[in-house]
Amino acid sequence: MSFLIDENKTVLIQGITGREGSARARFMLEYGTKVVAGVTPGKKGENVWGIPVYDSVEEVVGEFGEIDISVTFIPGPQVKDAVIEAINAGVGTVVMPVERVPLHDTLEIISHARGTTIVGPGSLGIISPGKAVAGWLGGSDETAKEAFKAGRVAVISRSGGQTATVSWLVSKHGYGVSTAVHTGTEPVLGTNLAEYVLMANEDDESEAIVIFGEIGGIAEEETAEVMDKVDKPVIAYIAGAKLPSGIRFSHASAIIEGKKGSYESKREALENAGVMVVDSPIEIVSRLKEVLG
Structure with missing residues (x-):
């Protein structure tokens, strides 16, 4: 199987209701990624492109079971808490397509990882062609399928x-x-x-x-x-x-x-x-x- 991601991996998007989160959620869905839920505190009950939104990662795990990958579309100064929340909920891989994360925050994330694979910060993501993408490598469904x-x-x-x-x-x-x-x-x-x-x-x-x-x-x-x-x-x-x-x-x-x-x-x-x-x-x-x- 592919490493890091494939068509069977369940994916969560933290910050899904924001501009970047919403746009990249659509791309990942169109490509075929198994996006099961999104998280934005205070937005529970909403949906983005048909993806249900929850207040916390813990709620998502309670609803869907183990989550394989989380993608964090959250500004750098605020992303630490979101990543640690995903780690504590047992998410296997966290993709961080965000730059300007304070260095001490990154070090704290790494110290908390406990077996969670952290991709980034500042990563465009991961892709297994024809199967799934987490992040925004390729930018659009059409471009990703070409490249x-x-x-x-x-x-x-x-x-x-x-x-x-x-x-x-x-x-x-x-x-x-x-x-x-x-x-x-x-x-x-x-x-x-x-x-x-x-x-x-x-x-x-x-x-x-x-x-x-x-x-x-x-x-x-x-x-x-x-x-x-x-x-x-x-x-x-x-x-x-x-x-x-x-x-x-x-x-x-x-x-x-x-x-x-x-x-x-x-x-x-x-x-x-x-x-x-x-x-x-x-x-x-x-x-x-x-x-x-």
Whole structure:
């Protein structure tokens, strides 16, 4: 099965009655996601696109039983309480498509996780093509179906926009995508790149793993450290190769400090660990041809 999400996973949307929550609820429903309920305190009894709204996650669990995934469309300064509420209710995965979450709030969320997988903060979400989406990867039903075709390559990206671009490239050349995930944009994330690679390695539908990395942070170096536990082919592209030290690239989590987090450091670590590092995204395809035929 796909990792993180599939057509059988039950999904809850926290903040469903807001502008973003309502719009993304419609997208997820149209794509085929099993959205069973929404939560907005004080809005119990309303519905959004036919999805019933409750006051709390606990009420939803009492009505529907175990919830697999919650997606939080709640502003960064207020999202901590919502995520902890979902964790306490036993939700298995929480997707946080929100930026500007206070760092101490993110750290508190992580300390409370207790087995809940936190995707983000700042993640566009996760998608298993043809099955389900949590978040807003693809943006619309039509665009998502064009960019993400079902297949056998796991795509894990540090860039939101490039998650769709790489998935489209892989799909266009006939390999397709098992699951795609955008790790998130914030400096500290609930789940890191290395952990997603390990998840993909255990997924029966994923025969190869493609990483879209970028300069800044140590996500790629951390991934290199776990490659001895990975037996599937891994291909990586690292964006920002030509930028000098100290330049902020893309978003808050991508900044080089000295050699640490540099393109050279990341490439060396990954290649020494057996990852195929390419010089351009189109080279991902030629590498896939080598390993998958």
